[in-house]
Amino acid sequence: MKIAVLMKQVPASATLGVDPETGNLIRNGETLINPADERALSLALSLANAQVSVITMGPESAKDLLRTAAAYKVQDLVLVCDRAFAGSDSFQTTRVLKATLEHLGGFDLILCGNRAVDGETGQVGPELSAMMDIPFCEDAVSIALDGETLTVKSQNTEGEKTVCCPLPMVVSTNLGAPILNPPSILGLRRAAKAEFRVLTNEELQLDNTGLNGSPTRVARTRTAQVVKRKSEKVIDAKIGAERILAFLSEVEHG
Amino acid sequence: MAELLVFCHFNAPQAQDVLALLSHARNLAKEADLTLGCVYMGSELPAEAIAELSSYGCEKLYFLKTDAAIYTSGAAAKACADVMKNLSAQIILFSATNEDRVFAAQLAAHLETGLTADCSELSIENGLLLQTRPAFGGNLFASILCPNHRPQMATVHPYIFPIGEKQDGMAEVVEYEVNVSDCAVLLSANANTQKSISDAKVVLCGGAGLDQEDFALLAKICDATGAHLGATRVAVNETLAPYRCQIGQTGAGLRADLYVGFGVSGAVQHVAGMKNAKRIVAVNTDKKAPIADICDVFIHADAKDVLSHLAASLSLAN
Numbered sequence: 001m002k003i004a005v006l007m008k009q010v011p012a013s014a015t016l017g018v019d020p021e022t023g024n025l026i027r028n029g030e031t032l033i034n035p036a037d038e039r040a041l042s043l044a045l046s047l048a049n050a051q052v053s054v055i056t057m058g059p060e061s062a063k064d065l066l067r068t069a070a071a072y073k074v075q076d077l078v079l080v081c082d083r084a085f086a087g088s089d090s091f092q093t094t095r096v097l098k099a100t101l102e103h104l105g106g107f108d109l110i111l112c113g114n115r116a117v118d119g120e121t122g123q124v125g126p127e128l129s130a131m132m133d134i135p136f137c138e139d140a141v142s143i144a145l146d147g148e149t150l151t152v153k154s155q156n157t158e159g160e161k162t163v164c165c166p167l168p169m170v171v172s173t174n175l176g177a178p179i180l181n182p183p184s185i186l187g188l189r190r191a192a193k194a195e196f197r198v199l200t201n202e203e204l205q206l207d208n209t210g211l212n213g214s215p216t217r218v219a220r221t222r223t224a225q226v227v228k229r230k231s232e233k234v235i236d237a238k239i240g241a242e243r244i245l246a247f248l249s250e251v252e253h254g
Numbered sequence: 255m256a257e258l259l260v261f262c263h264f265n266a267p268q269a270q271d272v273l274a275l276l277s278h279a280r281n282l283a284k285e286a287d288l289t290l291g292c293v294y295m296g297s298e299l300p301a302e303a304i305a306e307l308s309s310y311g312c313e314k315l316y317f318l319k320t321d322a323a324i325y326t327s328g329a330a331a332k333a334c335a336d337v338m339k340n341l342s343a344q345i346i347l348f349s350a351t352n353e354d355r356v357f358a359a360q361l362a363a364h365l366e367t368g369l370t371a372d373c374s375e376l377s378i379e380n381g382l383l384l385q386t387r388p389a390f391g392g393n394l395f396a397s398i399l400c401p402n403h404r405p406q407m408a409t410v411h412p413y414i415f416p417i418g419e420k421q422d423g424m425a426e427v428v429e430y431e432v433n434v435s436d437c438a439v440l441l442s443a444n445a446n447t448q449k450s451i452s453d454a455k456v457v458l459c460g461g462a463g464l465d466q467e468d469f470a471l472l473a474k475i476c477d478a479t480g481a482h483l484g485a486t487r488v489a490v491n492e493t494l495a496p497y498r499c500q501i502g503q504t505g506a507g508l509r510a511d512l513y514v515g516f517g518v519s520g521a522v523q524h525v526a527g528m529k530n531a532k533r534i535v536a537v538n539t540d541k542k543a544p545i546a547d548i549c550d551v552f553i554h555a556d557a558k559d560v561l562s563h564l565a566a567s568l569s570l571a572n
Contacts, residue, residue: 035491090359090369091363091366091368091369094363117390118389118390119389120371120372120389121359122355122359123355123359123362123369125359126328126356126357126359127360127362127363130331130359130363131363134328135328135437135438136326136327136328137327137438138326138352139352151441156352157352157450157497158351158445158446159443159444159445159446160444160446161440161443161444162443163438163439163441164438164439165437165438165439166437175491175497215367215368215400215403216368216369216370216385216398216399216400217398217401218396218397218398219384219397219399220397221394221395221396223393223394223395224388224393224394224523224525224526226522226525226544226548227529228547229534229547229548229549229550230550231546231547231551231552232550232552233541233552234551234552234553234555235554236555237556237559237562237563238559238563240537240553240560241560241563241564241567242567243551244535244553244564245564245567247514247533247535248481250512251455251512
């Protein structure tokens, strides 16, 4: 069973926050693998007889992501990288990923995280299924294969559902799916020697890509503002607890 | 006639968050000189729903009648796109529930247009829809345009706009029989009856300053008081609390009367999620923690001690 796992390298600043002095995003140049995408890899590896290809679209530095993925039972490690793709919005990103999947060919299942911690649009998974005209299921926390049918248990804040679908299909996972276990020593050794495939637009042959081809564009940005309040200080834990209880009963009877 | 369309939820034409979105859309439509309409996909459209949508400004209601069971497997969006392609919508808006975010993305792909997710602000600028949304965990707000592709599509964070005033009028209903052939089969579905944290009146939130034991005690205190358990992103990542307790995710705003943070430092993206709580109380040993600037009461003490006192007062086993 051929599975593609789409993974994204995201800047750590997506999780670090805003510097209260400068009002700018804290950037330390570090990157991490989007947490939901790690869950997607975990789900892929949970299936028996899985031939897993990890695909990432990004700059050269995304090779770090592939090196991490290489420590797991992954057959194929692909970086899709081309200046022509820079500035892609979710529509253009999906176009490139679709072309990549078709170029590599033969996938029964495509797994991805439901959203990335930087952009957080959550659009690539469903857009991909629509562009490829194959079924989709969101927020998978577990998957089970039965012949050519996949049973997906989907769970999010709104509820849960179990869906049965013939392959091929696209499935997105959220943070409710199992975490990726740390790699084995053997895996780490393997990763150190791993080789990657790099695909560019020479292979994909897409026109009207990147920023220019993106239907949406960012007009401007601003950092989140914080509205200050004047606070009453309490220094005793017991009194603090009493205040909290008083506030609680105020809400109940208010 | 150029239109601004607001989508209702699947099989649920009467929903407060859609009315809130519709209220704001009414203003946008006026400013952009567009007719305001609604789109509803489902098996039944009761008269009350038509009346209600009309009273918030809907002039035309496109009823895509279908007996489809699943909204997000892709078949429904494909069928809907076929209908949308024949209309001249300039703007299409959704209230961003999980389902509608997925459906909107599928629809946008079929219509080959741009989509902006989880908007916290929408306005008209030079005739275009200016779509503002949080990114980078709520630390950054980006304003986005879709200048050349139509329709301009956006999903909007639910309840970000207030429900407006009612008006007279009755929408014209245009019905389409839509056959959705879906290879996906729904085996079971359960809506979450647990109150969403966004609806909670009281949230007791744990942060990185708490350990497993503290969280367990906090959960007990929540059970005893009817408060909703909250957690910071860090705490959820360390599996100290379930994901549904996380505050500060993409504009998920609390509208609580009372928020108490135990061992919460107050990182900007967390604050973005709880800053609208009426009363904010923080318990932290670090009086320089960012949360100290935005709370109403700062309890400079160890969260463990405060939790212990709370438990004792509520006669809970520690």
